[in-house]
Amino acid sequence: MSAHPRAAVRPAPPVLEVRGLVKAYPGVRALDGVDLQVRRNEVLGLAGENGAGKSTLLKALVGLVRPDAGEIRVRGERVRLRSVQDAADHGIGMVFQEQSLVGNLTAAENIVLGSEGPGVRHGFYRWATMRRLAQEQLDKIGSTIDPLARTDSLTFAERQMVEIAKVLRIEQRTHDTPVVILDEPTSVLEPGEIETLFEQVRRLREFASVVFVSHRLDEVLDVCDRVYVLRGGRAVGEIRPAEAEPGRLHRMMIGSTAAEDHYHGGAATPVPPTREPLLTVRGLTGTTFRDVDLDVRAGEIVAVVGVHGSGREELCRALFGAVATSAGEVLLDGRKLALTGPRAACAAGVGYVPAERKIEGMVGPMSVADNMTLAKQGVRCAGPVVVPRRQAAVVDRWISRLSIRTPGRRTAIGRLSGGNQQKVVLARWLVGGDVRLLLLDHPTRGLDVGARSEVYRLMRELAGNGVATLLLADSLEEAIGMADRVVVMSDGRVTTEVPCPAGGKPSPLDLVKEMV
Amino acid sequence: GGGPEAGAGGSADTGTCDPADITLVGQVRNESNPYEASWLDGGDTFAASVGLQQQRLTYDGESTKQQEQIRQLLASGRTECMVLNVLPNGDSDTTPIVRAADAAGAYLVTQWNKPAQLQPRDYDRWISHITYDGVESGEQIAGSLFEAMGGSGGVIALQGVLDTAAAKDRFAGLEKALAANPGITLLDQQSANFSRAEALTVTETLLTKHGDQVTGIWAANDDMALGALQALEQAGRAGQVAVVGIDAVPDALTAIGESRMTATVSSDGPWQGGIGLAIGYCVATGELDMADVAAEQRAFYAEQFLITKDNVSEFQDPGTDPADFECANVFNRTAGPLA
Amino acid sequence: MSTPAAGTAEPSGSAAVAAGPTATERLTSLMPVLALAVLVVALAAVDPDFLRRSSLMAVVDAAAPLAVLAAGATLVVLCGGIDLSIAALASLSSVLLALWLPGLDALAWPAVVAAAAVAGALQGAAHVFLRIPSFIVTLGGMSIFSSIALVVSGAATVPVDDDTSIRWGFTRVLGSVPSAAVVAVAVVAALALLVTLTPLDSAIKATGYSEAAARLAGVPVDLVKVGAFAVSGACAGLAAVLLVARTFSGGPTLADSLLLPAVAAIVVGGTAITGGHGGVWRTLVGALVVTLLRVGLSTVGVSAAYESILYGAIIVVAVALTLDRSKVLVVK
Amino acid sequence: MSVGAAGPLITLVVVVVVFAALAPQFRTPGNIANILDAAAVLAVVTCGTTFVLLLGSIDLSAAGVMAASSLTVALLVENTRNGADHGLLGIVVAVLLGAALGGLSGLLLVLLRVPSFMTTLGVSAVGLGIATLLFAGVQPGVVDAGLRGWATGRFLGFTHLTWIAAACVLVGWVVQRHTRLGRYAMAIGGGEEVLALSGVRVAPYKVAVFTMAGAFYGLGAVMVTSQLGSGVVQAGADYSFSAITAAVVGGTLLVGGRGGVLHSTVGVLLLTVLANGLVLVGVSPYVQGGVQGLIVVVAVAAAAAPLRHRNQVVK
Ligand SMILES: Nc1ncnc2c1ncn2[C@@H]1O[C@H](COP(=O)(O)OP(=O)(O)OP(=O)(O)O)[C@@H](O)[C@H]1O
Ligand SMILES: Nc1ncnc2c1ncn2[C@@H]1O[C@H](COP(=O)(O)OP(=O)(O)OP(=O)(O)O)[C@@H](O)[C@H]1O
Numbered sequence A: 001m002s003a004h005p006r007a008a009v010r011p012a013p014p015v016l017e018v019r020g021l022v023k024a025y026p027g028v029r030a031l032d033g034v035d036l037q038v039r040r041n042e043v044l045g046l047a048g049e050n051g052a053g054k055s056t057l058l059k060a061l062v063g064l065v066r067p068d069a070g071e072i073r074v075r076g077e078r079v080r081l082r083s084v085q086d087a088a089d090h091g092i093g094m095v096f097q098e099q100s101l102v103g104n105l106t107a108a109e110n111i112v113l114g115s116e117g118p119g120v121r122h123g124f125y126r127w128a129t130m131r132r133l134a135q136e137q138l139d140k141i142g143s144t145i146d147p148l149a150r151t152d153s154l155t156f157a158e159r160q161m162v163e164i165a166k167v168l169r170i171e172q173r174t175h176d177t178p179v180v181i182l183d184e185p186t187s188v189l190e191p192g193e194i195e196t197l198f199e200q201v202r203r204l205r206e207f208a209s210v211v212f213v214s215h216r217l218d219e220v221l222d223v224c225d226r227v228y229v230l231r232g233g234r235a236v237g238e239i240r241p242a243e244a245e246p247g248r249l250h251r252m253m254i255g256s257t258a259a260e261d262h263y264h265g266g267a268a269t270p271v272p273p274t275r276e277p278l279l280t281v282r283g284l285t286g287t288t289f290r291d292v293d294l295d296v297r298a299g300e301i302v303a304v305v306g307v308h309g310s311g312r313e314e315l316c317r318a319l320f321g322a323v324a325t326s327a328g329e330v331l332l333d334g335r336k337l338a339l340t341g342p343r344a345a346c347a348a349g350v351g352y353v354p355a356e357r358k359i360e361g362m363v364g365p366m367s368v369a370d371n372m373t374l375a376k377q378g379v380r381c382a383g384p385v386v387v388p389r390r391q392a393a394v395v396d397r398w399i400s401r402l403s404i405r406t407p408g409r410r411t412a413i414g415r416l417s418g419g420n421q422q423k424v425v426l427a428r429w430l431v432g433g434d435v436r437l438l439l440l441d442h443p444t445r446g447l448d449v450g451a452r453s454e455v456y457r458l459m460r461e462l463a464g465n466g467v468a469t470l471l472l473a474d475s476l477e478e479a480i481g482m483a484d485r486v487v488v489m490s491d492g493r494v495t496t497e498v499p500c501p502a503g504g505k506p507s508p509l510d511l512v513k514e515m516v
Numbered sequence B: 001g002g003g004p005e006a007g008a009g010g011s012a013d014t015g016t017c018d019p020a021d022i023t024l025v026g027q028v029r030n031e032s033n034p035y036e037a038s039w040l041d042g043g044d045t046f047a048a049s050v051g052l053q054q055q056r057l058t059y060d061g062e063s064t065k066q067q068e069q070i071r072q073l074l075a076s077g078r079t080e081c082m083v084l085n086v087l088p089n090g091d092s093d094t095t096p097i098v099r100a101a102d103a104a105g106a107y108l109v110t111q112w113n114k115p116a117q118l119q120p121r122d123y124d125r126w127i128s129h130i131t132y133d134g135v136e137s138g139e140q141i142a143g144s145l146f147e148a149m150g151g152s153g154g155v156i157a158l159q160g161v162l163d164t165a166a167a168k169d170r171f172a173g174l175e176k177a178l179a180a181n182p183g184i185t186l187l188d189q190q191s192a193n194f195s196r197a198e199a200l201t202v203t204e205t206l207l208t209k210h211g212d213q214v215t216g217i218w219a220a221n222d223d224m225a226l227g228a229l230q231a232l233e234q235a236g237r238a239g240q241v242a243v244v245g246i247d248a249v250p251d252a253l254t255a256i257g258e259s260r261m262t263a264t265v266s267s268d269g270p271w272q273g274g275i276g277l278a279i280g281y282c283v284a285t286g287e288l289d290m291a292d293v294a295a296e297q298r299a300f301y302a303e304q305f306l307i308t309k310d311n312v313s314e315f316q317d318p319g320t321d322p323a324d325f326e327c328a329n330v331f332n333r334t335a336g337p338l339a
Numbered sequence C: 001m002s003t004p005a006a007g008t009a010e011p012s013g014s015a016a017v018a019a020g021p022t023a024t025e026r027l028t029s030l031m032p033v034l035a036l037a038v039l040v041v042a043l044a045a046v047d048p049d050f051l052r053r054s055s056l057m058a059v060v061d062a063a064a065p066l067a068v069l070a071a072g073a074t075l076v077v078l079c080g081g082i083d084l085s086i087a088a089l090a091s092l093s094s095v096l097l098a099l100w101l102p103g104l105d106a107l108a109w110p111a112v113v114a115a116a117a118v119a120g121a122l123q124g125a126a127h128v129f130l131r132i133p134s135f136i137v138t139l140g141g142m143s144i145f146s147s148i149a150l151v152v153s154g155a156a157t158v159p160v161d162d163d164t165s166i167r168w169g170f171t172r173v174l175g176s177v178p179s180a181a182v183v184a185v186a187v188v189a190a191l192a193l194l195v196t197l198t199p200l201d202s203a204i205k206a207t208g209y210s211e212a213a214a215r216l217a218g219v220p221v222d223l224v225k226v227g228a229f230a231v232s233g234a235c236a237g238l239a240a241v242l243l244v245a246r247t248f249s250g251g252p253t254l255a256d257s258l259l260l261p262a263v264a265a266i267v268v269g270g271t272a273i274t275g276g277h278g279g280v281w282r283t284l285v286g287a288l289v290v291t292l293l294r295v296g297l298s299t300v301g302v303s304a305a306y307e308s309i310l311y312g313a314i315i316v317v318a319v320a321l322t323l324d325r326s327k328v329l330v331v332k
Numbered sequence D: 001m002s003v004g005a006a007g008p009l010i011t012l013v014v015v016v017v018v019f020a021a022l023a024p025q026f027r028t029p030g031n032i033a034n035i036l037d038a039a040a041v042l043a044v045v046t047c048g049t050t051f052v053l054l055l056g057s058i059d060l061s062a063a064g065v066m067a068a069s070s071l072t073v074a075l076l077v078e079n080t081r082n083g084a085d086h087g088l089l090g091i092v093v094a095v096l097l098g099a100a101l102g103g104l105s106g107l108l109l110v111l112l113r114v115p116s117f118m119t120t121l122g123v124s125a126v127g128l129g130i131a132t133l134l135f136a137g138v139q140p141g142v143v144d145a146g147l148r149g150w151a152t153g154r155f156l157g158f159t160h161l162t163w164i165a166a167a168c169v170l171v172g173w174v175v176q177r178h179t180r181l182g183r184y185a186m187a188i189g190g191g192e193e194v195l196a197l198s199g200v201r202v203a204p205y206k207v208a209v210f211t212m213a214g215a216f217y218g219l220g221a222v223m224v225t226s227q228l229g230s231g232v233v234q235a236g237a238d239y240s241f242s243a244i245t246a247a248v249v250g251g252t253l254l255v256g257g258r259g260g261v262l263h264s265t266v267g268v269l270l271l272t273v274l275a276n277g278l279v280l281v282g283v284s285p286y287v288q289g290g291v292q293g294l295i296v297v298v299a300v301a302a303a304a305a306p307l308r309h310r311n312q313v314v315k
């Protein structure tokens, strides 16, 4: 039990207080006696490694997880939160790590979903009222989305705005400042979108308290008034951004000193430009990208940057054969790569880590082991027959190699924390040891600093072994930090190429200019 | 099945069962149509008359289920004095039923369906197969239909389930009658699967297709005939078109009484339900010696009755006459050996 | 590198300690068997003769064709699809077998099984390449196969005069064990081995649980699906062989009524209709349960109306018991 | 309407044109009225099924529910079996019975968490049992003039059944488009877990949808009963599958949250026109079923074609 929170108590009772919260899952103590306080009109940050218990804690605050022990106090009085409704009635609402909107409804319907109030009279929808109610919410956050647009027709960022607007409905229920919880809201946003989000958060502070989770420590320190650090299901410390810098925060998170060089730039092995390209793309054309030319040499890491709609995601999928192309050709090591489908790509030694981990990356109910060997069945077979011992050996090796935090290899991957799931998905392509080109679509999305650093080291190592990597980075910093070359795309075309040798890395600003 | 210990003795052995030990079983497709329900009731009446109870079995018109039921029943032991009165779902189901019953040594009477080459006389315990001359009935109703149409006009035919002997024979009967009546033309023939609902839609369609040319509707059973009547009523042509069917279900009899329908043929369901059990009972108890059962009595056409407005009153209330089931009379309704 | 934080996720020892299925999961996987036992006891309570060897053997015998039919379709269900054509395909196969026996003799039944497999594969191909829901493809297949059966059989049952070459489908082995039951067990065992010994298991499961992820992991989803449909077809063919052997004839509607019982057998066995979770052994048990309900109830003297009501009630309860909800995310 | 919705409509038009060209009788106003009359019951039943499909669930209970309701209504209105003569009340009771059985499927689904596929199958069996009990060996013929009038009476050339069906479709559309029940059904199909996260308890809405579906089946049964002039256990024989086929052919997908009542109704018309046209054109009764199945598959394939993309999940 750390004494920090109590030491910092003020006369006015905090909006929200948590004492000794415990939640155990088979093989895991997700929460191990957390204490924390949320004050009026403050932005409280939560930092912690993957699996530290952040999401679990927040889910407990909105009644999705029943704590085994401990208590939750709202404005001084002790409450038992059984459902999201309960939480909302107490003025607590959450924007979830994975988006929670119904695609085939209108934005308006989603915003008022579950609390339609006057929007529904005698079971009948009054679309005009609906529209007004929704508009009020959208105005609060200064958004210009059409309330009657079908939600699945909105962009990702727009949908997130809708989610925030939706959460703010809880204000109607309570007469005191509401608590708005944002679990990793930025992990899926483009740099530009993140800025607008931060404006939102600051705006929210005027009339609400905000709990904010992110793995980007600089962000946390940027927007938050206070930051709690979670480790192993406990609050191990409280930081005021004023007196902190990322390094210290990181140390508290992992309980040791941070790696000096986050991107392991030192480990980078310069690739002679003379070397023959392993991947050659010529005039490749799809629905959202047009005649793209691209070279990636063996051992080279090439980052593709661009805003939403730049077409880089689809280009990445096209190279894996997951979406159809209308023109152009792709050579792998001089031989033509048939873009007939993922199978062909896999066979040719191409690996792909999709951005949508939950839907496309992993098979939730299947075990960590089976997920890891899904693409390279060879590693667990003798001839056509599966040999469980082989699988166990390979999988366990990679579990400890990437220090994947799981009760065991037979645990369903769905039970792991976001970060650990991603490590398994990545390991899928490495177990075979035969991958030559890696297509990484936001490979570090939702990973904590440590895990990310580990992934970076891996990328370096693979590059060292001659694997070519095409990286759709999570942030410009990541792109610049990791890549030997950055390719800039905007509306479907490659506009420029910026070399980033270990020595002379360009500044993010230079790239942003190119992108827009 | 019960195994080979059963069915001792040469061809056609008579039983020596104590009446009290006999189990009577009647099996039909389902209890949800009046004809087969009345069949089972007939069985009950007979059973009661000899102080026994009939086990009522239905198989929802599922061949597989019928066979499974029979095998299950025969596996239960007490087969030596078991009497089965069975309505096989289709010709094909008769063979396995007969073999199973014979192997288990249960007394069996089948009705309506059996493959031509399969003969009771080749089996010990398969006493009789009773059926009705579909060609005859099909022809009979066609006859009174054409008569009602005044010897000329257009007819549409509603066939039964296409892969049943009944449907085929009855239609053959119609064709025979057509050959004899050049004045009548067969406008169209469609299957309505013996079902009232299907008959309704099919008739509606055919009525639009052929319009006023249609002056008569020949249906392979009463349910379809009644469906056709509905269609006519809904097309506002009730009374202008003569309709005939087969089975003599209550609604049809009422319709005939009100002269909305022309004719039907009765096979007398209650009698069928009783007679099969009666024959089996008499043989099982030894009251009827198989030696006295003539070859043509082991597979025969039973009498059937053409019902028109004139004689409909006699058939209004279905019931059974105990006299029919006396061991001496069980073969009284024989109308001739199976062709 | 994130070092393990004190006292959380890292279990004592290393990750190599595999967290196997929990006690409750083991229990739910046993449920089908329990349900079966309870049912037998209940029926025996009503009619003690039901426990006679011959009675039980009769049940096993009756369940065999259903089990074979359902076993193949189970693979399709595991892949997240459904095959509504199995019964109609079995009927068609029975007709073909009856027609081919005189000519091909001992080769007739392999020929029929092969033909049925092809028919299944074709449906699979239509489903996969035309992107039509399996429900619709096989619904269409159902009516198409029925029509073909009606046409080639001239809408009549086709008698089998010399059934020597398929008698193995309806005799007794080792005294009183129905050969059909042996065939059923053999088929199920073969499928089970094929799936569990090869990487197929994870390929099928992945396809059933999350097709998108499976594809992007390079799993040959399309191939797996077409294969599943082919097996389903082959099983329908084999089931037809068993049916012809015991009916001594083939008929264009012979097996039609087995569709819903087959699906019921799959689900009662505990295989998730949504795909991914389940197995062929479970279907074997499911087939026994369903057969007990179909035949047992009436033969112990339950009247038609109540038989139907009981069937409905018990089948739902049985599924309620056997379904492993931890594996099924949302129940639709 | 989206492409997925337009496809079936186009197919329908094409089929109509083809038949009109092949068979002159097809074009007659009389036949048009026929087709609509023949489509009436299926349209009503499909309305119910559509809402269940929107949930992402499936409903096979029509057969049993309709059987029970058919006998109920036949025994409650003036009939040939008993003295009862409750007229409209009888009809209401029959519909309510349908609703009750439908609700039962829903309750079993949400309480026992048994897939709707099985609960509805079970409830169907129960319904058939009830019907058989009520039937008790003697067919109850409908005497009640009012009910018989449903099938025989005409208004503006169309049978009353046709108008009832039209009304049902309209009601269905309004419910789907403008009521909480309808929109939540859409939402449950679109993302059930999301509603839970929004604090909506989905269970009551699921039960309500199944109940509404049951009510539609009950009404359908009443319509069949008036058509056949008596209570029939086979009243709903193969409506379950026909209704699902119609809905899917129309573009109401089995995955849920897509399509709607209007889409399904297009499917109903397509199936009915096929059945009617094939007879008029004189296709052999043996192959009619096959041709129908083939055209259905083709229609769905055609509808799916424009939306097709790699990596797409089709179950
Ligand atoms: N439903 C569950 N069943 C079993 N274990 C769970 C479940 N949910 C979470 N856990 C475990 O609890 C621990 C905390 O998970 P949680 O998602 O709260 O971590 P997190 O801090 O959100 O990580 P991340 O930053 O990756 O999102 C993890 O070890 C995870 O494996
Ligand atoms: N009267 C209305 N006013 C405003 N919006 C509406 C109204 N009715 C429905 N909507 C919204 O418009 C969107 C489209 O309606 P719906 O979901 O029925 O699909 P649709 O319009 O039928 O398109 P499709 O062809 O895909 O069925 C829905 O998300 C619904 O929420």
Ligand SMILES: [Mg+2]
Pocket: A054, A055, A056, A097, A183, A417, A418
């Ligand atoms: Mg989290």
Ligand SMILES: [Mg+2]
Pocket: D258, D259, D260
């Ligand atoms: Mg719509």
